[in-house]
Amino acid sequence: MTKINSEFHKLLQEQIGLELVSSNQYLAMSIHYDNLDMPQMTDVFKGHADEEYDHAMQMIHYLQDAGIKPEVPEIPAVRNDFDGFVEPVRVAFEHEQFVTSKIEKLARVARDSYDFSGESFITKFIDEQVEEEAYFSRLLAIVEEEGATVFEIENWVAREIAAK
Secondary structure, X not given: OEOOOOHHHHHHHHHHHHHHHHXXXXXXXXXXXXXXXXXXXXXXXXXXXXXXXXXXXXXXXXXXHOOEOOOOOOOOOOOOOOOOOOHHHHHHHHHHHHHHHHHHHHHHHHXXXXXXXXXXXXXXXXXXXXXXXXXXXXXXXXXXXXXXXXXXXXXXXXXXHHHO
């Protein structure tokens, strides 16, 4: 296996780290909701933690398939303390917007360097980011609604999960 040999591969290596940080952050949020006795929100964030880990693995496999040796970067600590049930959703929404900017940069670099396989690979993540931002935007609107109760939030999340 060779070392990273393009700007796209370098950025994808960095994205692996961001996906792992995201996984850990969503796990911390899941624990927060579990401590609030909100099982639906706990499951939502645990699911997102698993999904982000899967993204990192997909990126690792892509690099390996390209003959490049990926490395697991150092993962910084994540935030563990949140106030109430609104703040983690707001943080998650803002985080997804940040991730979108990084994924879009990967797509631009792939396109500008005529890396068609890289562009094809990253397209599914662009599509997913549209869904993630939309989901967290809707969830944020629900939790920020004046007078929203834990019961109402849990019911909304349960309906969303059932509809998938």
